[in-house]
């Protein structure tokens with residue numbers, strides 16, 4: 001977890017780290033247990049319908065955002081779950097403030113929302129490519145903090161995961177996308193251009209994670225070179241958070257003992 005107000009250096013975190021875990025049956029069993037537990041807790045969150053959980057996924061191209069949705073959220077009930085992928089803003093979206101499209105996608109009470117990319121793009125790609133003047137993007141860190149505070153006050157617990165891969169790992173994954181016909185579709189020629197801006201992205205991520213990690217909406221740096229560990233770490237943090245939220249089945253508003261099915 002990124003300490004609030006800390007000056008963050010991503011170079012200090014090893015993307016190969018597995019926190020002492022080893023790949024294999026044990027890790028797989030642990031992941032499966034987490035997924036099953038998420039399902040139980042989501043059911044209670046949905047029944048309670050008083051609070052929501054928002055999971056934000058960010059990371060460089062090929063860092064595993066899609067894979068995390070596919071492998072970690074696989075046990076969730078689609079009825080209580082909402083995944084939103086944020087792309088280049090549409091013509092309509094671009095005519096509004098940067099949080100307009102985000103706010104509409106925030107999960108309602110009872111729902112787990114997953115953001116595949118997010119409002120953070122507006123201080124990442126936008127900063128790296130100077131898509132708006134510095135005076136505009138630099139004000140956004142505070143605007144994001146205020147926005148997230150509004151959400152948490154309204155019962156939305158926020159978890160933000162930065163999927164941390166190395167530049168070498170990205171190279172392997174992009175090469176794989178070129179080689180493997182089943183992965184060709186994932187290839188975007190722009191990713192190769194973005195790769196050249198790696199260091200700029202690192203700086204932008206360090207600023208975003210450092211300035212926008214708060215106790216209410218913390219950022220987590222997830223070592224993600226090993227996909228199995230990434231899945232384990234993300235699922236573990238989600239389960240622990242849902243356990244802490246401890247959603248409860250609502251008490252019926254009527255006298256159950258007086259009802260009889262005839």
Ligand code: AMP
Nearest residue numbers: 086087088089117118121122125126188
């Ligand atoms: P992908 O996640 O591979 O589908 O790509 C989505 C693309 O949309 C990425 O290149 C993002 O950087 C880009 N994108 C997302 N949000 C924004 C934004 N607010 N402004 C500009 N580009 C964005």
Ligand code: MG
Nearest residue numbers: 061062188191
């Ligand atoms: Mg992409």
